[in-house]
Amino acid sequence: MNCPICGAPLGDYDNECKNCGTRRSEMGPAYNNAGRPQQNSYGYGYGGNTMNGGSGYGNYGMNSPFGNDSYSRKSSRSFSSTKLISLLVSIIMIMIVIMAYQIKYNSPQKESFGDITITFPQKVEKRSSTVFSDVDALDTAAYANRDMGFVYIKYEVSSLGLDSGDEEAYLNFMFPFIDEGMSGDIEGYKKKDQVGNHMRFYFTEDDTNWFCDMMIDFEGDSCYMYYAYCKSDKENKFISKFRKMYDSMEYNK
Helix, strand or coil, X not given: CECCCCCCECCCCCCECCCCCCEHHHCCHHHXXXXXXXXXXXXXXXXXCHHHCCCCCCCCCCCCCCCCHHHHHHHHHHHHHHHHHHHHHHHHHHHHHHXXXXXXXXXXXXXXXXXXXXXXXXXXXXXXXXXXCCCCCCXXXXXXXXXXXEEEEEEEHHHHCCCCCCHHHHHHHHHHHHHHHHHHHCCCCEEEEEECCEEEEEEEECCEEEEEEEEEEEECCEEEEXXXXXXXXXXXXXXXXXXXHHHCCEECC
């Protein structure tokens, strides 16, 4: 006869398994009666004495209240371990998916449109319109995601009434003009500063506050206005990214 728990050989008079320590009383009725004298008619027998590990009564034919307890404990532990492993695997998979998305979302994206090629600091998608759209422009393009956006607007220098070499005069005139126009047309507009051909300001759109680094540039017979903007609470994060983005810009013609 072998132990039902570990399979080790079990002697007829062994009170417990010498391998795993499981008591015979925990192995069920079949193991309690094996090799033992049968009970007498009064319910007392030699096998029921306390010297052989019995209770002093002939209870070998009865089901031990502990007969299935060991199995239940092992099954419970096994079930709990399986649930824990499944939970850990699920958490790891979710973390991998989130990390992969963040890496892809924050990867640089090179785009060519209009007259320029530029590298955005994040993945963006083309937009059909923005708050900076101008119907009088020669060409426009817009890209954005949930955190940042970029608008490209092209004008012919001749349409602005400028002569070659008047770029500095145009900047000195245009920035105050843009500042005044935006104050009345764009919600929450507030100028921050102006340095060279850049003007920085804040505005509100769809109940969200934004920071914008606007740049005016001249190339050939064309004047270009660029609006790089991000959520205002991410201003410090994107200032250097916008500078790098502008530095990456190349004219295709």
